[in-house]
Each structure stands twice: as structure tokens, then as C-alpha cells.
Amino acid sequence: MKRAVVLLSGGLDSATTLAIAKNDGYEIFALSFEYGQRHGIEVDSAKQIGQSLGLREHRIAEIDLRTFGGSALTGAIDVPKYRSDTEMAGEIPVTYIPARNTIFLSYALAWAETIGARDIFIGVNALDYSGYPDCRTEFIEQFEQLANLGTKAGVSGERFQIHAPLIAMTKVEIIRRGSELGVDFSLTHSCYDPAPDGAACGECDSCRLRLRGFRDAGIKDPIRYAY
């Protein structure tokens, strides 16, 4: 059975990505990160999603928070609420974390090479997160080239492949695909700024994209919101 390393954040995108990798026949090695996010809910969600979908191994790597200064997601800046589509489509958001996906993919690559996996899955999406430079096709392709230049396996003629199956999908399409593949969305977590009891705020960019996606997909979002 071919092995794949899947980056699993606890959100609905990475949960759907894991389900796609499983459906493609891979044995799953999921990788999550603890990096001083505002809340610990993400990693708990990732663990539950991993258990519910089934995997060979789930590893949680810790990354020093201070490496990622200056992002709303690590607590340095307030999470913006109720932004319009125009605002969301504009500049790179304050929730951008410096070089995050570069670090995540680097860890995935190291682990993949170690366990003999040549396939890495990441749930980035270029439509909803057009502001993030490291969620674009060009970035993913560039990382794939780097992986094949900078590793023993790569230069030995084996090819690493970075799969980003959601990259060109809309949120509606992602939710429908996840639903078909049996993702339990009640376990997923998207909110940038949840209440102390874990309820999603419903107001940040991530909640708004999620809520609209479920509405347009005609599927009920099973998670709890604060209002």
C-alpha cells in the first residue's frame, strides 16, 4: 500500500484532503502542528478527525511560536471580523503566518523521506485564501521541485509529489466532496477566534467562508456557533 503524508489542521479543508488521499488508496501518515495557535482546539479536532477517518500514524510536531511572529493567528494582532468580500480579496490578511506552509511542507517532506512515502497531501485552496502567497499553485509546484532537488530520494530519481487536491475548488465543492467521502464535519474546526467553550465566532473570515459554503452546498453545518 502506498504511503502518503497528509497535513491535517483540524479544519474542514484538511479533513476533506485526508478523505481524498484515503479514497485514492494511500495509507495515511497524518502530520499536525502545535505552534502556539490562539486556541488548542485545532489539534484536538485534528486528532478526532484522524481517528474517525482512519490512519496508520498521527504525529503532532511542536514548532516554536516565536518563529512565527506578527500574525493574528498567533495572538499578536486582533482577528478581524465581518470583513466584506472586497476586503477579504484585497491585501494579504493579518492572519497570514510567515512561511507557515513552507515549514509545514518541510516537516512533511522530512517525515515522508524517512518512512518511504513519496506523496504529500496539503489542503490549500487558492480561491478562498487568495491572499495567502503560500496557498497558490505556483508555490506548491515550486516546493515540489525543491523536494526533488533537496532530498536523497528526489535526486535518486524517485519523485516526490505534492498533492493539493482542493487548490482550485470552491468551498461548496469542498464541502460536497467531503460529504460524499464521509467526512464528519461536526469534528472539524475552522474558526480563527473561538469562544472559551469552543463555539465558533461566526464572524471571522474563516467562519464566514465556511457558513456560506455550507449554505450554498445546501448542507447543514453541524458545528456550534456562539450566537
Place this chain on the structure above:
Amino acid sequence: MKRAVVLLSGGLDSATTLAIAKNDGYEIFALSFEYGQRHGIEVDSAKQIGQSLGLREHRIAEIDLRTFGGSALTGAIDVPKYRSDTEMAGEIPVTYIPARNTIFLSYALAWAETIGARDIFIGVNALDYSGYPDCRTEFIEQFEQLANLGTKAGVSGERFQIHAPLIAMTKVEIIRRGSELGVDFSLTHSCYDPAPDGAACGECDSCRLRLRGFRDAGIKDPIRYAY
């Protein structure tokens, strides 16, 4: 004063790289890693080198050892001794660590973006370490492209530059340059497999390259060897 992030391992190559960056007029932010190396001497050396050469900040990031399975440098395999030049020039050595420089550069990139540095220095060398895929010019150039695609600063038109000033130098040239720039080589550490008291083994690839370099440079190697 322009800021630079310098990857500092405690070896003579990275010490010389730091001295070059300082000589080029940068304010130095040194970054070292604790990643379950066989011995803790590397990080102690890095700290002392940083203090002796002078820097603005020195950060030690911890990386989960298990990410890097299957290398002699993380203890999974024996360090080879007394290898001939032909053997050293041959295959990728067992001291190769999966995706190590990709991870190190990713952290450097995240920190650089956070502190407003656009220059990253790494002491890789393509001649002595020709077996390591992530010590080659192609790899460094590829990472630079990735840095400029995958970060806010990069896509905003600022350019990250990855400096690898030693990449085409011989060990003799590196030692002479370091010596000119005042590197205290007694603080540097190169051995893959030191004795419990810290003495270098003199027998591993790294010791042999170092010893030959000092001999050919006509400079005395001030560190202690086990024999």
C-alpha cells in the same frame, strides 16, 4: 543596519559564514537547532561562536528528532570512519539527514520575514559535501525562488536572498577566510562522533576534511582530538 539571519551550527563553515555576513555589514540574527544530534556539543559551540563574533540575537529552535529518522547523525546508524576520498565522493552518506536544510531554511525564512530581514546566510559547501543534495547551488537557488513565492514580503516585491558564500570554496579557502576575519576556530566543532569528553574523533568524514583543510592551509587546528 541591514539585518541577516545566519544559520549557525557550531562548525567552522557556519562560523566563517557568520564572520562573512558581519564583514558585509549585516546585523546578525543567528539561528541554531537542537534536533537530537548525537551530542549536545554543537549547540554549545554555536553559542560561544555567536558570543565571540558578536550578534544581535541568537535563537535556538528545537526540532522533533523523530522527523529526521534514518541518519547516522541522529543516532540511528553508526558514523563511518576512515573512508577514502572515493568513498566520500560516492553515494549520499549515511550522515545525510532527510530534508534538513529545507527545514532549517524554512525556519530562517519565517524568522527573517518576522524581523524584517531579507538576507539569509547558510554555510553549505558543494565541494566537500558533494554527496548531500541540499548542499548544492541548484537547491539554494530553488529555495530562494520558493522564499519569494511563498511569503508576504516576497510577493510584495521585496526580494529574499539566500547567501551561501562558501558554496564553491575549498576547505582550505574557508579556513583562510575565517582566519582573516578573526574566527576563533578553537570554539568550532566539526566531529560527527566526539568522545564523551568532547574531543573530536579525527576519523569521521567531517574530522578528516577539517584536518586536511588546516594542514593544507598551513594553520594549526586548535581543537582537541581523541588521539
